[in-house]
Amino acid sequence: MDSSQLSGGGGRGLFGESYLMGSPVNRADNKSQAMMMRKSIAVRKSIQLLEQSIAPSTSGFSSFNKTPMKLLEKSLSHTPGTEFLDVSVQDYKSSSHRQDPNSFSRDMDDYKPSSATPGKQLNQSPWNRTVSPGLGRLPMTPGDWTDDFTTTVTDIVYDDHTAASVHQNLLTDFKEAYLSLSINVSPIELTKKYEQLCEEKVGVLKTILSKVRRDPGQINTGAMLLDTLTNEMRTWGLISALYYDRVNNRDDKMDDSHNLLEIIVKSNSDKLVVDALFEKDSSVREQQIVIDWLEKNARDQLDKYTEKFFVQNICWENTLHALKQKSSGIVTNSAREIVSEIDPDAPIRQQRPLADHDKEDEMMLVKYLFLFIRAGQLDEAQKLCNRCGQSWRAATLDGWKLYHDPNLIQDKYTTKLLPVEGNPYRDIWKNVCWKMCQDSQFSLFEKGIYATLCGHLDQLLPACETWEDYLWAYYKVTIDIQVQQELNQYPKMNNRSTQPMPDQYYEQMLDPPAVFSELENTPHDGVREESENKFHIVQKYIVTNDINGLIEEMAEWNRQPEHLPLSLIRFMAHLILVLRSLQLDNRQMISTPIIESYVKVLIDEQMNNLVATYTASLPQKLQVSWYASFLEGVTEKSRRQECLQWAETANLDVALITKQVVENIRNMNVELDSDYAPELEAVTSEEDRRKIEAIDWLVFDPSQRSEALKQSNAVMRAFLAMKKLEAATAVFSKIPQDSIEVITKSWGRIAGVDEALPAADENAIREYLCIKAYLDAHDSYSEWLKIHTSSEPVKPAVSKTATFLEKVQYEHQLRKYELDVEHWKHLVEVQTQTFVDRVYNVLLFIDGGWMVDRREEDDDMEYEVSGRHQQMALLRQLCLPQLCFLLHSVLQSTHHYKDCLLMADYITSEQHKLYQVFTKNELQQLLSKLKESSVCLLDQGYDPLGFEKI
DSSP, X not given: OOHHHHTTOSSOTTBSSOGGGOOGGGHHHHHHHHHHHHHHHHHHHHHHXXXXXXXXXXXXXXXXXXXXXXXXXHHHHTSTTOTTOSSOHHHHHHSOOSOOTTHHHHHHGGGSOOOSOHHHHGGGOTTTOOBOSOOOSOOOOHHHHHHHHHHHHOOOOOOHHHHHHHHHHHHHHHHXXXXXXXXXXXXXXXXHHHHHHHHHHHHHHHHHHTTOOOOTTSOOHHHHHHHHHHHXXXXXXHHHHHHXXXXXXXXXXXXXXXXXXXXXHHHTOHHHHHHHHHHHOHHHXXXXXXXXXXXXXXXXXXXXXXXXXXXXSOTTHHHHHHHHHHHTTOOOOOSSOOOSOOSTTHHXXXXXXOOHHHHHHHHHHHHHHHHHHHTTBHXXXXXXXXXXXXXXXXXHTTTTSOOBOXXXXXXXXXXXXXXXXXOTTHHHHHHHHXXXXXXXXXXXXXXXXXXXXXXXXXXXXXXXXXXXXHHHHHHHHHHHHHHXXXXXXXXXXXXXXXXXXXXXXXXXXXXXXXXXXXXXXXXXXXXXXXXXXXXXXXXXXXXXXXXXXXXXXXXXXTTSGGGSXXXXXXXXXXXHHHHHHTTOOOOHHHHHHHHHHHHHHHHHTTOHHHHHHHHTTSOHHXXXXXXXXXXXXXXXXXXXXXXXXXXHHTTOOHHHHHHHHHHHHHTTTOOOOTTOOOOSSOOOOHHHHHHHHHTHHHHSSGGGHHHHHHHHHHHHHHHHHTTOHXXXXXXXXXXXXXXXXXXXXXXXXXXOTTSOOOHHHHHHHHHHHHHHHHHHHHHHHHHHHIIIIISOOOOOOOOTTOOHHHHHHHHHHHHHHXXXXXXHHHHHHHHHHHHHHHHHHHHTOTTTOTTOOSSOOOGGGHHHHHHHHHHHHHHHHHHHHHHHHHHHHHHHHTTOHHHHHHHHHHHHOXXXXXXXXXXXXXXXXXXXXXXXXXXXXXXXXXXXXXXXOO
């Protein structure tokens, strides 16, 4: 490097092109060379990606089957002129731009009270830690070189299902994490796991979205989900950090407070004072936790703001170059006077600007310094100052540090001197910074830097842009004031008086609710709008520890769950479950519907393997209701058993649930009416088939056979009332033939072999047999009708002009016909008798009649029993008269007129009292039909009752 370059004779130095690209006059050529180089890389990359996409599995192209990073590394390593890059590809690959998910939690350990001596606590104070582990330098990533051609040469196919798939995977991950809560996992560890899961999905979405080009007017659901998951990840992190402190650290009185006070007075240590403050005051700890959380969020977003820049150790090199030219007598084209001296105070003292490029670089530098400080990386800010040749500025950033001389509290036998830390004149430094922040000659971000360190809220807020920035500013100033108030209570070194801060400084003190009120009413439109973000609202209630208010707010959102995204409903449900595990949910009446909404969403989204887990977190009544509702939609037989297994794993009451499923389905649009009189047999509808298939839920488990019988009887009662005999038969076939034996043996194992069945079970078995008898009767009628109408032989015919051969053939056919008629009459007679017997099995059903219980059931089932009795009574009125008319029709058709009149004896019998189920109109119709039978008997020479005339 020549002397002109060392003297700062060229480039823009801090930002933009590399300093090695030459003087200002050569900048255009260097830009052109850089552009050509980037185009060359782009072409190579594009060819390789194109060949890889055309034949990814073809052996001829196997040399291109590499990752984009590998391809880029190869291109860069063989491209001339890339040596000026400030970071290598390998360095980029090995660097970590994402925080260790456990690092923030480990930081929280610093706030735990300790019985260690004050000297051992010095390095644990949050005011000692000027930076948390995070980003190192701000590299120029390979992505910066590839983004411009990746989206123009290769369009990646992407649709909204990709984002949906990411979130569906997250649903399953959250379920697995939630289940771990019962396996020696604390609620705090669970929130950390939730944060980690969200962080993983955020990384996946960022990778996807970085390779996607969409139309400007197209809704980007992936970006929306990324924003939601980012906010959720941060919220879980906040909950984890705050409740770790709230659960594990208490405001206990310090046993060694007297000794600590003596040490503080002896050492004049500001650090020890602040250590004691953090240990004894939970509100100060929580404020620092919130600040650390906000700074961690900012660290995660640093790469969003950083730009490519290359630093040199020369300050204001363009200004220095201009001054050297002027001193050498070289005439420049500058239209205005710049500073004539190069010391740090020159621009303010002389009221003159720097060179244009240096002024621009200076503005960008202080912006980056502010971003580093906003991210809690003060040491990185100082490193950047040093690399830019502004060591003086790095030194000014040390003035806020707390003074501590460890040598004053060392053991008397220790001879090694330790370095003194911090600034003993911190109060004076803060006053100087306060006045500096009010000087209009300093830029916005420069004032913001020192306003942060001295606690000047009015000058800090203008440098903030987002809701989190504003919250950080308020909390940063608030905790600074509390620390200053604590320090004011102790003497300074050499007993000097403390330089007081202005009254305005202490007037900035606000409690957490007041801070959030300020954010909600700030003049900044963007911050005010962000205050309405639901995750920020949750964060507000978490920070202020207003759990009841949080639950009420979420319950209000849940009043219209259809307007909420699935991700938010999932978050709210899991937050309620975490609060319950921490025993903080005192409003379960209004929080339970939130979990119900999540269960409903899982059902709607067909996430079947998740439903049982979250249904189990509801009260038992709701468990039965919701899981039964879910099972109603499961129609595949192969999936039904799986769903029941999930329910058993989640400790749900499978018996009650399956019973509820069948009841829900069978009660759909069912209303029995004694005036209902459809056709002989109605068609089975799709809804009827659902009711039939529902019985399968109860036959999986033999212990539920009694319930299966009861529910089947209920479904068949409805079908019989609507004359849907085919549907009723289908239900009947669902019940295994050994059900009565299984029920009897199951009860015998429970109560003893000699113990009678419960009334409900005995009545269910009796009803089952009644229905069987009725269906058998109708089956016999169907068979009779088939024989009587379809199987009757047809008498052969012969023409008058038939030949002899034809007449002989006719005689043979006639004899066969006569034999067939005899056989047919025999079949009809046998089937008629079978039908008559089965009808009388119904009409004269033993022990009280058809569809009549023999035993009374328990009073606690009064409502259900009364409804069932009403249905059975209606069935007697609907089915028995129609069965009598059907019997008369068969007997009349087969000329059994006397048997027709015999039926009247049974109907009028006081033993069976069948006449009570007939309406007046039906009795009149029956008498009319019996009259027809009597007339037929008279025509045959019998008396009206079928006896021979005397």
